[in-house]
Amino acid sequence: MKITSKILYVGVISVVILAASCSKDPKSTGLEYMPDMYRSPSYEVYSGNSNFPDSLTMQAPVKGTIPRNYTFFNYPSSNEGYEAASRDVKNPLPLTEENVTEGKRQYEIYCVHCHGTSGQGDGSIVALGKFPPPPSYSNGNSSRGGAMRDLTDGKIFHTITYGINLMGAHASQINPEDRWRIVMYIHQLQNDNKPLVYTTSTTTDSTKVKP
């Protein structure tokens, strides 16, 4: 009987080994049965596409096409465009608490890691010493002259859209309406984060920008 029990041990061990050897390799997708619907032949947004010279399915829209409700911002990415935007452009959204709150939320997604929660230019990557600090909204100076405190609607919008110095263009990430909401919140930060005086507007739909 001794031998049989030993054979049993060997059996158990080998089963355990077999089970262990079935553990999944993280670099493989594992067993698949009819994966046709998972990797379908139809083109998806990010799948490659040999029909186009840049091999992408997601092509840029044809030049000159614009989305619906598009607001034009016809100011070039230059100092002249910057000054012209400052002169001509006003925030098209009403200054409501809703818009400023949303602006703050957007600011905390797209701006905060450099500009900091209170706009002092002390965001997380600046604090880590990985990126130079941008000027403070309330007491810094703009590299294009004047105090950051005095930046106008048009100037801030122009900067978010095209970027300046080390700040890149954020037009591809933030849509114009949200950019205008961020502009509102930046006005609050320019004024030492004191709440703004809201317009008691009765506009029914504040989410749409009228062209």
Add this chain to the structure above:
Amino acid sequence: MSRYISRYLTITSFALFLNVISLSQVVAQPDGGAIFKANCTSCHVVGDNKVVGPGLKNVHQRHNEEWLLKWIKNSSALIKSGDAEAVKVYEENNKTAMPAFNLSTDEIKSVIAYIKTESEKAPAAAASGTNDVNASSGEESQEDGSPIVLLLVTLGFIALYFILNSAKKGLERVVRQREGLPEPPIYKGKAWVREHKKLIAVIVIFLLVVGSVKGWYALKGIGVQEGYQPDQPIKFSHALHVGQNKIDCRYCHSGAEKSKNANIPSPMVCMNCHKYVQEGPKYGTEEIGKIYKAVGWDKKKQAYTGKTKAIQWVRIHNLPDLAYFNHAQHVKVGQVTCQTCHGEVEKMEVMKQASPLTMGWCINCHRQTEVKMNGNGYYKELHEKLKKQHGPDAKLTVDKIGGLECARCHY
């Protein structure tokens, strides 16, 4: 008379005292480092690499101080005056104008002095700067449970068992021969099976049970890619960007709130930071160089060449075409955090699939998650209606508003 004199003296001494204070403030050297950080770092570094403007290492050797003073105070005026040196610098830097700085001569001199001292210690500082971040992110996945090693060890044990067994048998035979005992019967083939029925039954039952349990889970795992962690063309670390740098997920995946897709960021989004950050803590310039290649960025000229090449990321989260999933619906309207489905991405050095993404998993969440309707513009009308239907404080989960209907996801 003496009273007037004494008063006069006190006034003059007081004035002198004030004078000394103000003089001492003027005489005190302005802090070049602070001025540099406040005004210059958004375009320049003290190094060889160009950021927006040229690297300022040893700039005091390239230009004389008098020229530098004029340049910093008003560079465009200097260029307009036709100064050959100024025009050359302007042309070399793609005609990017440097703004005029309203700094005093002493302040500019202190900045130049600061650049001078920094230039001398620049290489050492750069080297130590890259090393200290390295230590914190040096976690490697430990290699354990490698089946080949285990198999070899088992084979070794089995071999040992047979060797020892044959030695024991040999010894027993010697003992039996010496004592004159009869040889025990030897079973072979069918005879052995007949003699060991119980043992064989135990082994068969055991294998059957283990096999069916294992088999059941193997079948359940078909097409489920939880834990899938492929190598990507760029060794991008979410642990570094989200965990350490605290950049919001939606900064790069900006579509998460606005569209069906959460967006794989275009390498142009990387360039928002990596125009400046040219070296990573772990892989140096190698991985960031791949971004430059993708967008066609010439690091030396600081200009785009126009030659772009798409990065072929390996898809991890993949739903079959028969199921519809929309990010905006979940992130913006449902206010579900990214981590609910994608796991602790902020701790992932290499991105992996944290959830099974099976239908059961979807349904389970729809049954448990309460719809955040308060102050949610999207649900304004529905909320009023449901409040009347279920009472004002009723807990409304996703399945109550049709989250289990087939056609919600399959159409």
